[in-house]
Amino acid sequence: MADSKSIAVLNLGSQRLSGAIFSRSGGDLVLKRYEFVDMPGDPTVDATRLPQLKIGLQELSSRLKIKGSAVWYAVAGHTVFNRFVKLPPVQDDRVAQIVEFEARQNVPFPINEVVWDYEFASENSVDTEVVLVAMKSDALNEINDQVVASNAVTSGVDVAPLALYNTFRYSYPDVEEPSVLIDLGARSTNLVFVEKGRFFIRNFLVGGASITSAIAKEFGVGFAEAESQKISRGFVAPGGAVQDHADPEIAALSKVIRNAASNLHTQIMRTITFYRSQQGGSQPKHVFITGGGALLGNMATFLEEKLKLPVEIFDPLRGVQLDRGIKSDAANADSPFMGELVGLALRSSGGCPSEVELVPSVVANARNAARRTPALLLAALVIWGALGAGIVYFQNTERVIQERLSSLSQENFRLKDIGSKISALEVEQSQYKALSEQLEQAVAERSYWVRMLTDLNSKFDNDLLWLTVIEPLKNDKPITPQLVTQEGGSDKKDDTEPGAVPVYKVRMQGLYRKNDEGEQIVYRYATALAKLPWFDITDFEAKRAEFVSAQSGVEEDRYAYTFNITLPLKQPMKFQD
Secondary structure (H helix, E strand, C coil), X not given: CCCCCCEEEEEECCCEEEEEEEEEECCEEEEEEEEXXXXXXXXXXXXXXXXXXXXXXXXXXXXXXXXXXXXXXXXXXXXXXXXXXXXXXXCHHHXXXXXXXXXXXXCCCCHHHEEEEEEEEEECCCCEEEEEEEEEHXXXXXXXXXXXXXXXXXXXXXXXXXXXXXXXXXXXXXXXXXEEEEEECCCCEEEEEEECCEEEEEEXXXXXXXXXXXXXXXXXXXXXXXXXXXXXXXXXXXXXCCCCCCCHHHHHHHHXXXXXXXXXXXXXXXXXXXXXXXXXXXXXXXXXXXXXXXXXXXXXXXXXXXXXXXXXXXXXXXXXXXCCCCCHHHHHHHHHHCHHHHHHXXXXXXXXXXXXXXXXXXXXXHHHHHHHHHHHHHHHHHHHHHHHHHHHHHHHHHHHHHHHHHHHHHHHHHHHHHHHHHHHHHHHHHHHHHHHHHHHHHHHHHCHHHHHHHHHHHCCCCCCEEEEEEEEEECCEECCCCCCCCCCCCCCCCCCCCCCCCCEEEEEEEEEECCCCCCHHHHHHHHHHHCCCCECCCCCCCXXXXXXXXXXXXXXXXXXXXXXXXXXXXXXXXXXX
């Protein structure tokens, strides 16, 4: 495992995996060691890439001894969508919102299915331009799974051409004229345009593999054999009237390579034209080449001939110190493969011209958890503090409650004694109440008829009628003894059946004088009596004939006429039978 001061970086190329360990010495980068692992087969065949990537990363991790180390790594330019967008004039606090809107409009995938970021590509008083970079979340997570499987811990993910841009700005601070950096990769080629105040990147799918495929097709050999021939004996045939190589096979090989390289030149020219016409860029004054294709014999000369511009091989180690264990000659020979590595190492210290970062899901989750950790720790401390305060509070509360409970227990014993005395007094009170109710009833019954007669008298509203007989009835028979009895004794006899409830009524007999209303004064008086609380009558008017009878006052020679009113009592009274 690399020490804590080391910076571990990986570049996941299409055909070659590269890794390095850097450190910081003052403000300079120091290259401590580096390793390369080549993946066999055609890099354009995607089906074999992930398994080979996993094996290659495990070997690279073992060689660099970065097990458990945090690493920055770069993904190939062709795996990432990028788009340059000009922003309208907006306030700084709204830039992120505008960029997100542009990302939703320009990224050709649902925004929730990609990992994306942006970087300012140019800033001036007229235009502000950003580069949007996006990658399918699933594709990035698959690549990150292979990195994690090599026992490395992902610190961040950059994009290869932007890492090269950071390296160029670091290693060539003295270059002020418009320049283009051409990264000749295996599967694709990245172009990085750099001029004062702006940069631009573009990728096209023509690279070293297309040259190898042309060799394999021309000579009828497999891809691996064609790659071996290209590396060991291949070079770009010079143009013009130049004598061919003495070996016919090598001469034929170089011509095939030149023809394939011509397609590469065509794509480069198209990209330069696009940059100048569509992006308003300046014509490059200088060309730097890097990547595996830069080491192909005569490639720099070929491009210089075609582009009519000075071309040199890019040296990413120009601003990097070499550790004592690294041979400078070997490092310089391998430098075309280390452009992205230097740019990734620069990310560890921050402050790079481009700080685009693609974040795999596992890294995003870990960062979110780390951001929440202080809050969670604080919450835990607050909870523990609250628990401690709660414990102290409840202990004090328990003591107070126990003291209060003891006091209440004593008070309870005293109140129980008082309660027993109260219960005894209540029993005695009930006895007295029973006696008093009998007396109250006796007094009430004693005044019963006085009160009733008073109410009966109060309902007279004239002197045209008067009562001659008022007597109580039990089951329609008089209770009071007859003034004149038949021979043999009284005719009073209680004929109430056993268990039956007797019915008590009051019968009133009287006379009314002759008047203009006739017997209606009797009915009016009976109606007034029916409303008294003594009687139990409902709907009296409908049942009036049951309770009232009166002679009709139509005879001229009579002074008065008889009437009879019989009304049922509401509450049965106890009469002396």
